[in-house]
Amino acid sequence: xxxxxxxxxxKDIQEAQDFGILDGVTTNPTLxxxxxxxxxxxVKNHYLAICAIVDGDVSxxxxxxxxxxxxxxxxxxxxxxxxxxxKVPMTKDGIKAIKYFSKKGIKTxxxxxxxxxxxxxxxxxxxxxxxxFIGRLDDISVDGLGLINEIRIIYDNYGFTTQILxxxxxxxxHILGCAKIGADVITSPLSAILSLLKHPLTESGxxxxxxxxxxxxxxxx
Ligand code: G3P
Numbered sequence: 455x456x457x458x459x460x461x462x463x464x465k466d467i468q469e470a471q472d473f474g475i476l477d478g479v480t481t482n483p484t485l486x487x488x489x490x491x492x493x494x495x496x497v498k499n500h501y502l503a504i505c506a507i508v509d510g511d512v513s514x515x516x517x518x519x520x521x522x523x524x525x526x527x528x529x530x531x532x533x534x535x536x537x538x539x540x541k542v543p544m545t546k547d548g549i550k551a552i553k554y555f556s557k558k559g560i561k562t563x564x565x566x567x568x569x570x571x572x573x574x575x576x577x578x579x580x581x582x583x584x585x586x587f588i589g590r591l592d593d594i595s596v597d598g599l600g601l602i603n604e605i606r607i608i609y610d611n612y613g614f615t616t617q618i619l620x621x622x623x624x625x626x627x628h629i630l631g632c633a634k635i636g637a638d639v640i641t642s643p644l645s646a647i648l649s650l651l652k653h654p655l656t657e658s659g660x661x662x663x664x665x666x667x668x669x670x671x672x673x674x675x
Contacts, residue, residue, distance in 0.1 A: 455632065455633050455636075455637060455638065455639065455640060456477035456478060456510075456617075456638060456639040456640075457470075457475050457476060457477050457639075457640060457642070457647060458476075458477060458478040458479060458480050458510070458511075458513075458619065458639055458640065458641035458642070459476060459478075459479055459480075459641065459642065459643070459644055459647070460479075460480045460481075460485070460621065460623070460641040460642055460643055461479070461481070461485055461643060461644065462481045462485040462486045462488065462489045462491060462500065462504070463485075463488075463489055464489075464503055464504065464507065466643075466644045467479055467504055467507050467508060468507050469644060470644055470647065471507050471508055471509075473647075473648075475647070476508055476509075476510065477509075477510045477511075477639070478508060478510035478511040478512065478513075478537075478639070478641075479504050479508050479510070479511075479512045479513065480512075480513040480541070480563070480585070480619070480621065480641040481501075481504070481512070481513060481514060481515065481541075482515050482541070482565065483515055483517060486500065498530075498531075498534055501514050501531065501534055501535070501538065502534060502535060505534070505535040505537045505538070508537070510537065511537055511538075511539045511561065511582075511583075512535070512537045512538055512539065513538075513539045513540075513541040513563045513565075513583070514531045514534075514538050514539070514540065514541060515541035515542075515543075515565065516528050516531070516540060516541065516542055516543075516551075519543070519545065519547065520547055521547040521550050521551055521554075524542055524547060524548065524551040525551055525554055525555075528540035528542065528551065528555060528560065528562075529560070532555075532560045532561075538561075539561040539562060539563045539582060539583065540555055540560055540561065540562050540563070541562070541563040541565050541585075542555075542562055542563070542564055542565065543564075543565055543566050544564055544565065544566045544567050544568075544572045544575075544576065548564065549564075549575055549576070549579045550579075552564055552576065552579040552580060552581050553579040553580060556579065556580030556581070556582075557580075561582040561583075562580075562581045562582050562583070563581065563582065563583040563584075563585055563619060564576035564579075564581040564583070564584045564585060565585045565621070566585070566587065567584055567585055567586045567587065568586065568587060568590070568591060568601070569601070570601065570604040570605055570608055573586060573601075573604075573605040573608065573609075573616075573618075574608055576616060577608075577609060577612075577614035577616040580616075581616045582616065582617065583616065583617045583618075583619040583638075583639065584605065584616050584617070584618060584619060585619045585620075585621040585641070586598070586601050586602060586605060586618070586619075586620060586621065587621050587622035588601070588602065588620055588621070588622050588623060588624075588628050588632075589622035589623060589624040589628065590622045591622075592624070598622070598628070599628070599631040599632070599635065602618060602620050602631070602632055602635050602637050603635045605618050606618060606635050606636050606637070617638035617639055618637045618638050618639070619637075619638065619639040619640075619641055620632040620637040620639065620640045620641070621641050623640055623641065623642035623643070623646055624646065625646050625649065626646055626649045626650050626652075628640070628642075628646070629642060629646060629647070629650060630650075
């Protein structure tokens with residue numbers, strides 16, 4: 455399973471890259487706004503800065519909502535760097551744009567996916583990635599991981615190569631659930647990835663090892 459980080463924060467991206475487990479980055483307009491990034495050149499330069507850090511795909515979302523606008527914006531993003539994946543919303547025009555980009559060999563990420571039917575359409579259009587939002591479904595008392603499972607079954611039934619990129623991940627339980635189901639990718643805040651490190655027995659075990667080592671080392675001084 456690939457690990458992507460869901461942020462536009464360069465410090466977090468660098469930390470995840472240095473940690474050694476990073477396979478890619480996803481961004482969205484909210485995450486870019488959080489970093490104060492706006493304006494065509496500023497946005498493009500920020501994507502280039504992300505691409506310079508990470509070895510892997512970097513999702514850059516279009517703002518346009520009409521087919522022509524998505525195509526022109528997506529093409530401008532795609533030529534910035536070969537790592538760029540054009541992120542397109544799950545709408546009728548979005549599906550048409552994904553089909554267009556797919557024929558041109560431009561990688562796409564179909565975002566804002568909340569049902570198996572939407573994921574089926576994204577795969578039919580040739581999306582590179584599909585992004586079902588687990589956390590936002592859980593927020594409305596719908597089983598987010600259940601959706602990942604449904605999509606996995608459907609894609610495996612027909613051999614669709616679209617990668618399931620589980621998004622809106624809030625915690626380590628989501629990450630492990632995705633791993634058990636067989637999601638291809640998870641994208642998550644750095645905090646949820648780092649929380650996989652934690653176990654109280656690891657911490658107490660290490661404390662004990664170090665204390666025992668010190669006790670004998672002190673006796674032998
Ligand atoms: O990038 C899309 C998705 O991961 C957003 O997550 O936490 O805003 O629901 P969240």
